[in-house]
Amino acid sequence: MLLQAVHHIAIICTDYHRSKTFYTDVLGLQVIREVYRAERDSWKLDLALGEQYIIELFSFPDPPARVSRPEASGLRHLAFAVADITAAVQQLQDKGVETEPIRLDPHTQQRFTFFSDPDGLPLELYEVRD
Template sequence: MLNLNSIHHIAIICSDYKKSKAFYTEILGLEVLQEVYRKERDSYKLDLALNGQYVIELFSFPNPPKRPSRPEAVGLRHLAFSTSDLEVCIAELAKYQIESEPIRIDEFTGKRFTFIADPDDLPIEFYEV
């Protein structure tokens, strides 16, 4: 049996580093832990935390390929954040002209959730707990 404790982080490759860095730090409010430019790869690596916990590695690479479809491509389907108040979350996103999908109800838990897209159209879910 593996001795796993938790998910350590999620890696995301973006097409426009400045735009994605602003989205994840200024709009979603993630904290920058470390930012490194790797000259040999012409690539940035940005380590981001949520409430002090390391959660996302944001990478830039020259000319990364596009995601084949949204959200039902093979691989990561979406990134989900928990929120205690979905309406407040949606209102804050609207201040940045970010539209959320209509609120849905999880058929198994009865909890409410919605989706937005990051600058590269990666589906981002907000799940009310």
Template sequence: MSFLTVHHVAIICSDYERSKHFYTQTLGLKVIAEAYRAERQSYKLDLALADGTQLELFSFPNPPSRPSRPEACGLRHLAFAVADVEQIKEDLEQKGVVVEPIRVDEYTGKKFTFFADPDGQPLEVYEVGIDEMAR
């Protein structure tokens, strides 16, 4: 078995328009495709990151809330690789996003911080070198 990369991460949101605005306007992700599936009363929005990884944003009528804090079993958070955590933090805060103070990973020495999407999904920005981003 040889896994090559992550193709996509799927996120279910409670307010489609609010989340669409957050991911496209606040975070600046590019829209690949958008579809409304009437039989499911659901929107599906495919978004692209620079490396080809995709986020799928779904809406469903009355989705249940996240069961508990990030330490619940399952996806803990989604981390984006960035070249400059401090700049991203500043950009997000200028757009009204609350961002935690920057921390340093005790094992790698890399800077990172967390913020949340409109539904409270924990999102991380993790600083990597330019050479790491090219991989």
């Protein structure tokens, strides 16, 4: 098996239009394509970050809730790299998104923080400096 890269991350949301607004207007991801699948009563939104295809956002009627506490088994969180975490946090807060206090990773000495998408999915901003 010769893995090349992560291709995409699939997210199922409970309110398609609210989540679409969050990922595009708040986080700034670009829409690649949007498809309504009538046979499944489901939307599928492909999103990119810059030139990279990154997220498939799905909606389904009445999806079951999933545990999303950081220490639950399974996917812990989705992290986005930023050059200036202070500015990124301010941009989120200006759009009404609550963030945790910025912390310092004791192993890498990089700064990071967490926030949530509209369904409570934990998201992280991780400062990556040259």
